[in-house]
Amino acid sequence: MLDLEDVLAARDRVAATARHTPLEYSHTFSSLTGADVHLKLETFQRTGSFKIRGATNRIATLSDAEREAGVVTASAGNHAQGVALAATRIGVDSVIVMPEYAPIAKVEATRSYGAEVVLHGEDYDAAAERAHEIEREQGRTYVHAFDDDAVMAGQGTIGLEIYEDLPEVETVVVPVGGGGLISGIATALKGKNEDIRVVGVQAAGAASLAQSLEKGEVVEREGVDTIADGIATRKVGERTFDVIEERVDEVVTVEDSEIAVALTTLLERSKTLVEGAGAAPLAALLFDRFEFAEDETVVPALCGGNIDMNVLTTVIVRGLIETGRYLRVRTVLADRPGALQRLVDIVADHDANIHAIEHDRAGGDIGMSDAEVELDLETKGHDHVERLLSALREAGYTVDVLV
Numbered sequence: 090m091l092d093l094e095d096v097l098a099a100r101d102r103v104a105a106t107a108r109h110t111p112l113e114y115s116h117t118f119s120s121l122t123g124a125d126v127h128l129k130l131e132t133f134q135r136t137g138s139f140k141i142r143g144a145t146n147r148i149a150t151l152s153d154a155e156r157e158a159g160v161v162t163a164s165a166g167n168h169a170q171g172v173a174l175a176a177t178r179i180g181v182d183s184v185i186v187m188p189e190y191a192p193i194a195k196v197e198a199t200r201s202y203g204a205e206v207v208l209h210g211e212d213y214d215a216a217a218e219r220a221h222e223i224e225r226e227q228g229r230t231y232v233h234a235f236d237d238d239a240v241m242a243g244q245g246t247i248g249l250e251i252y253e254d255l256p257e258v259e260t261v262v263v264p265v266g267g268g269g270l271i272s273g274i275a276t277a278l279k280g281k282n283e284d285i286r287v288v289g290v291q292a293a294g295a296a297s298l299a300q301s302l303e304k305g306e307v308v309e310r311e312g313v314d315t316i317a318d319g320i321a322t323r324k325v326g327e328r329t330f331d332v333i334e335e336r337v338d339e340v341v342t343v344e345d346s347e348i349a350v351a352l353t354t355l356l357e358r359s360k361t362l363v364e365g366a367g368a369a370p371l372a373a374l375l376f377d378r379f380e381f382a383e384d385e386t387v388v389p390a391l392c393g394g395n396i397d398m399n400v401l402t403t404v405i406v407r408g409l410i411e412t413g414r415y416l417r418v419r420t421v422l423a424d425r426p427g428a429l430q431r432l433v434d435i436v437a438d439h440d441a442n443i444h445a446i447e448h449d450r451a452g453g454d455i456g457m458s459d460a461e462v463e464l465d466l467e468t469k470g471h472d473h474v475e476r477l478l479s480a481l482r483e484a485g486y487t488v489d490v491l492v
């Protein structure tokens with residue numbers, strides 16, 4: 090099994106390409122949680138995520154003949170960019186198969202790092218199948234996204250950096266997709282100090298690890314459903330599972346709504362943009378998904394910042410709704426002059442700002458003499474929302490709160 094020596098060796102190979110990313114104390118999250126919180130800002134890594142570390146270590150350990158033949162992989166996300174840049178830096182040719190739906194920004198970024206991008210199939214599985222065909226046809230080496238010792242060791246260099254910058258660290262919180270990242274980090278940290286606690290975080294809609302640990306073997310989910318695409322994985326790897334079983338102390342899950350709150354809080358308070366998977370460890374901390382002592386030194390690993398701008402818009406609205414800063418309601422009015430005015434007056438009297446308003450007189454499920462109104466409102470927190478909803482209901486409106 091992978092050990093500390095492998096991660097130390099990886100660090101020498103990775104150092105010329107990957108940045109040693111900052112570890113910063115956070116006043117905001119320390120005061121919100123009571124812990125002594127330091128953020129590992131891997132979101133500032135080259136290519137925007139940690140994937141460059143594992144890919145560089147894997148490609149750097151290829152034989153001369155393997156380098157000559159080039160590498161291939163399949164990915165819709167961060168791994169594509171990591172392999173593309175790692176290969177180019179080492180002087181190895183790369184082919185990355187991406188699903189046809191892959192966001193154009195990611196396709197362009199991957200090409201810009203020097204890879205040949207092949208768009209194939211409707212989903213990741215179809216792209217992976219094509220990548221394995223290319224592996225066989227062209228004799229290229231397939232760079233696995235997580236279930237590979239060299240990849241895990243490369244990701245583990247994050248653990249070495251955390252330990253070097255903050256040797257008194259007590260708990261490190263890491264998102265889990267296929268498990269390569271946490272396997273590497275846990276190996277590095279436990280190798281340095283057995284007492285450092287490593288907590289894994291999965292999205293509730295993509296959680297399979299807790300069940301796998303309970304059963305003692307890898308369990309695969311039927312499907313996944315989460316905004317955190319970096320950890321939207323149906324199962325962990327076989328090799329990563331063995332490492333996790335031995336070295337990870339705890340595994341917890343977070344809801345998408347909690348990820349949205351963590352992401353928007355980080356953006357608003359710390360001016361730092363992460364993607365859903367990157368926000369998951371912070372969500373686990375903010376929502377007390379694991380126990381920690383007052384002033385415990387906790388490091389959430391914010392592992393990536395590659396979020397699609399359209400997804401970001403949705404996540405911000407969701408985060409604001411969850412924190413009472415945005416309210417979407419639907420109600421029904423009599424369809425006559427002045428009815429809308431009366432509703433809007435109550436909203437104004439309670440100091441809520443109207444962001445959008447939709448007035449529909451011909452909806453299918455309302456009476457002929459009624460009109461349906463949807464309001465999007467900027468609000469000032471949960472108490473403000475409650476006061477406004479009570480005022481509307483007291484005035485006789487039936488109000489549905491929309492999510």
Ligand SMILES: Cc1ncc(COP(=O)(O)O)c(C=O)c1O
Pocket residue numbers: 138166167168234235264265266267268269270271319320364366367392393394
């Ligand atoms: C930003 C981010 N965080 C976490 C992960 C999970 O890493 P792993 O699959 O090694 O568990 C990924 C994987 O793509 C990712 O992109």
